[in-house]
Amino acid sequence: MLLIDCPYCGPRSEIEFRCGGESHVQRPGPHDAASDEQWADYLFYRHNPKGEHRERWLHMAGCGQWFNVARDTVTHKITAIYRMGETIDAGAGS
Amino acid sequence: MSGWRTDSGLVVDRSKPINFEWAGRRYQGFVGDTLASALIANGVSIIGRSFKYHRPRGLIAAGLEEPNGIVQLERGSHTLPNIKATQVELYEGLVAGPVNARPSAEFDLLAINSLFKRFIPAAFYYKTFFWPNWHAFEPSIRNAAGLGVAPAEPDPDCYEHRFAHVDVLVIGSGAAGLAAAEAAAAAPGNERVMLVEADCEFGGGLLASADELEGSAPMAWRDAALARLRALPNVELLNRTMAFGFYDHNLVALAERLSDHLPPHQRKGPRQRLWKVRAGKVILATGAFERPIPFAGNDLPGVMLASAAQVYARRYGAVPGQRIVVCTNNDSAYAAARALHAAGCASVAIVDSRVSPGAPALAAAECGIRVVQGAVPIAARGRRMVKGLDIAALDGRHRQRLSCDAILMSDGWNPAVHLHSQSGGSLDYDDALQAFLPATAVQNAVNVGAAAGIFDLTAAIAMARDVARGTAVRYPAPAPVGPTRRFADGDPKAASAWLDFQNDVTVGDVQLAARENFRSVEHLKRYTTLGMASDQGKTSNISGIQTLSALLGKAAPAIGTTRFRPPFDPVTIGAFAGRATGEDLSPLSETPSHAAQLALDAVMEPYGRWSRAAFFPRPGEDEHRAVAREVMAVRQAAGLFDASTLGKIEVKGPDAAEFLQRMYVGGIRTLKIGQCRYGLMLSEHGVVYDDGVIARIGECHYLVGTTSGHASAIAESFHEWLQCEWPHLRVAVENVTTAWAVVNIAGPRARDVLAALGSDIDLSSEAFAHMQIRVGAIGGVPARVQRVSYSGELSYEVAVPWRYGASLWEELMRAGKPHGITPFGVEAMMVMRLEKGFLHVGSDTDGTTYPQDLGFGAAIAKKPDDFVGRRSIVRPDGLRPDRRQLVGLEVIDGAGPLAVGAHVLPGEAVEARGTQGWVTSSAQSPTLGRPVALALVERGGERMGEAVRIWDLGTWRAAKIADVRFYDPSGERLHA
């Protein structure tokens, strides 16, 4: 069970959170400007890296805020946590 | 073996005898005994039968690694299967017996398996799956194999969970653990140090040691250390607490046994407590497990690990025999030999595989212990118990027979690296110790003492203190173990040299697996079941790897070891459940008028997370009649329905309209203040997800209605879209579902009933039309009233603050009495919405239903804006002409309602194949006096009036595709 340092509340156990999958996925649009391929890429295709993964988490049983997490998918080590709308360089946390 | 009790023993209290029952016979032990030590002291040598061959087995260990002493504890609801006798603390009146013996461990009918052993080799089960016929063998194999019996009654015990956050968690309370805890507690910044011990007694190996430590006797050293720890305010000591799982980010799970050591009738409160401990640093002082020596007949009762015999003798004063032979390849077994010699055994001899054991051998010889050097055990003699041991030099020469009644074995030690491995840490094979040692750590965890391969107590204590202080750690080189005799491939004796005692895996089985090319440790494990028993191979895994290594001429690290997984030791499932059992597993919510509805004889049913009234039967009514009466009451007069469970989400802000425009299929931007509009919501995949009524209360204020089951999920999804995709939209969202109680008053007399309560809202049809919302007061209580209808009648949903919900219900029942008001439940509502052809998301839709399948295609075409899911519904699959569309079905064969789920086929179909869809909702309409149904049918929209055949589990029915609006198609009654 991960220990996640909510940027609004501080460190809390994973059971208080919900993982929302990969972060920074761009929603193509508007609807009449997105090709089938672009839309399929947005809906279904994810990076699934071995190593640093950017994902978004919701502090569901806490402040109700979404934020970003950079987590190593091999060690589960969290290398960076940053708010929605913010960006960090690849590998910045490690 | 003929076990006996000495007149010493460090921890048992001779002044307090305990009576207990084993396998139907009565015995006596003492306070401080385990079931295992008491059985040994009473001379009970056969404690069970092996899993596959039903060979008689005795105890080989004194701790949780015990593979043979698996018992059924207690009877009735308190019974526990597959408990290790070594872990059961004796209490007055304890009842236990073997798990795998019919009729008894002493005499087992299934031991016939043993005679046919050559027919049940490794992988027998897998091979039998294919040939000759598994089903012919299965019943007898299932009957013969298997362990204890699960209790048939509900668990009478309760359990609880607790969380803790500590700076340092020390696991294990041997000398290293105690030293580490004390040093950690003294280190600055450590405000909370926790020390956990699986045993009831703190002390680990000290409980069986005779060697002085820092100038004190081992128990005196332990007592002093414990006293100092107990005096410290920042130290918490937990005994009977097993650290069984090491998870991510230094989370360690503990199982604390609170009352297992008491007679069942004396237990109070939770039986066990599951701890989830988040630790800054974990110090693993988990000790080591001794390896058995593979030799023929090493599973005979009377063959035991040397360290186990030492523990039984010194801690409990229980000795397994009189004439002892100790076989070893290392120094540790000499302490066992000395312990048994001191206990007063008639003779003790040591067989050491090393040619020049050195100082310990000299010391032993001085005490009168015979030491045979450069020799190894070949075969134990005896049928049901040890009578002797054949030994020889490593090359097989100089064979001789020793007479004995107990054989102790030590093939070296395996550090208990389980938790380290669970934490993600790697292992290195140490050639000197012939064991895997913890190598690199992934988490903040450090191994100390025997767990790190440091067996010398002085060195272990120094190391533990260094680790706890965070200073540089000294790792003294371990003393190498001597050779172990390996069997030649095909040696017939290999088939009776056991590696895994619990799963009955021998050296011969490993040889067979290697011959059949199962050469990786993972294949070996699954093919032979080595290490797959409830002990998870604590005494067998490494020996199995070493056997394969010798056979293949390949180094042990090249063969590898399997990754350790939680739990380290079995944990009762009730501990995981904690308080979340029975009604507390998923507690149901109740609405404010719950009691009032019960007073009206409501039948309450769970609907999602809510307990709701299904129907209100009158005396003599069944569900069907009650529902029909409730429907007719609403259609003809007035009915009252508790709608508090409907989801209510407030959406406020300058961009609220823009936001809802993006969330819903229909247009929201054009909705005027005071108006309501039906809203259909899709997932981003285009699938119909929810529906409800959206009301505009003010310029920047909307009230969004959702289905009862989706309220929190939709509020959550609103937040996700706002925070992650459209953070620039100025919108606030709040789920107010349980802030407002709602009653629905429906029927032609609804207005009269509502008016009778008194309101500042003009209820006239001209002032307050269908699909409008008004805010005001009803009966003096602030209220939001929506004129919306799921029943198809004139209908108001009256929302008042939750605390007024019960009184509103009762006032409306009272005011409605002259108008014939009737309470109705969910089932009547579902019948009425079906008569009306109103969609029920989740019943009439599934994970493939797009809005165009429900008739929303034209509305979508008119909306210029993007909305959630819009792009998905025009993917090629969404444009297919043969999509299933929601239609009505009229029964034309004169019989009763169709079954939900029945398949729709073309009218000319003669065979039940090639479904075109299925019935999604169905009922006998009390209003129309005939069956009505909804169905998703291929191209249904263009097949109005077409006759179809319905196939339902072997029966053909006839129906006609029809408009979904069976009742009041023009909607006159809604607008009354």
Ligand SMILES: [Zn+2]
């Ligand atoms: Zn938070």
